[in-house]
Amino acid sequence: MTRTPVNVTVTGAAGQIGYALLFRIASGQLLGPDVPVKLRLLEITPALKAAEGTAMELDDCAFPLLQGIEISDDPNVAFDGANVALLVGARPRTKGMERGDLLEANGGIFKPQGQAINAHAADDIKVLVVGNPANTNALIAQAAAPDVPAERFTAMTRLDHNRALTQLAKKTGSTVADIKRLTIWGNHSATQYPDIFHATVAGKNAAEVVNDEKWLAEDFIPTVAKRGAAIIEARGASSAASAANAAIDHVHSWVNGTAEGDWVSMGIPSDGSYGVPEGLISSFPVTTKDGTYDIVQGLDINEFSRARIDASVKELEEEREAVRGLGLI
């Protein structure tokens, strides 16, 4: 049976994440090995030529699943009929900046894109915001799209999740495949909280296997939370291939479901669970099935975790106030 192609819109297509992302989408890694895709690339006018160059290379790969590429500098064109939208296009931070410092520079990008999604995207649109500060940019886009169900706007904390998996695997002498049920809570920022209290390593409780609260507080959490800055320091540019990989993982999980007994982390609109004020786009543990996600309920949050979740949520509230002040929501 021939399947209808899925329209995937990628913004910032000529950027460094775009370059690491597009080929993987076209090869079937985003949606599955039997799902044809059409790519819609959105760029600012001066970068259209570079986007065309990337499209030429995509052509040259002769991906059997790639059924078309359109390039535009108009969000109304790029989001027309979009089933999946990856909002990557935004300025990256440089050394010495926090991601929140980008709010003023980048926030303005997401309101018109939200409006264009509202007006033109397909009814089943799923949005992942990657551009920083991702959680609050997702809030801006969502606020500009009142006709799209709020839960379709998500922000990427999967890179943090993947970073935490590897750090925990290294500490416990295991492999990432042995680790389940890890959670990133809160904001994709230095206040995020990677939580191992409900995680398991080869079936055993991770916190008990580690049994080292000092390592948790002084090594693991800051290493994961500040990994983006460490990459900028080492590479001279922010994470690109790992960010593209996390975007693939995020959408793949959302569309194709999580494994039995495991969960993933996604920045999603809070329904008030775990004391996170309703409407904030905050990272939670989620399971996914049939293209929808559910927050994992009933986890016992200890004092150590509560303080850290609250601190990150407070920062999200402050970012929300800031974008209210800028008239973006």
Ligand SMILES: NC(=O)C1=CN([C@@H]2O[C@H](COP(=O)(O)OP(=O)(O)OC[C@H]3O[C@@H](n4cnc5c(N)ncnc54)[C@H](O)[C@@H]3O)[C@@H](O)[C@H]2O)C=CC1
């Ligand atoms: N959530 C996460 O885990 C991560 C987020 N990021 C963020 O992703 C964003 C992109 O990073 P890079 O690709 O490294 O940056 P980049 O500077 O290499 O590429 C960004 C691209 O976006 C384009 N762009 C700017 N404004 C646009 C608009 N209004 N519409 C469409 N395209 C537009 C630029 O022309 C450029 O080609 C940054 O904000 C970065 O901080 C990066 C890594 C991880």
Ligand SMILES: O=C([O-])CC(=O)C(=O)O
């Ligand atoms: O740190 C940055 O600015 C880029 C990013 O979001 C990350 O690598 O997690």
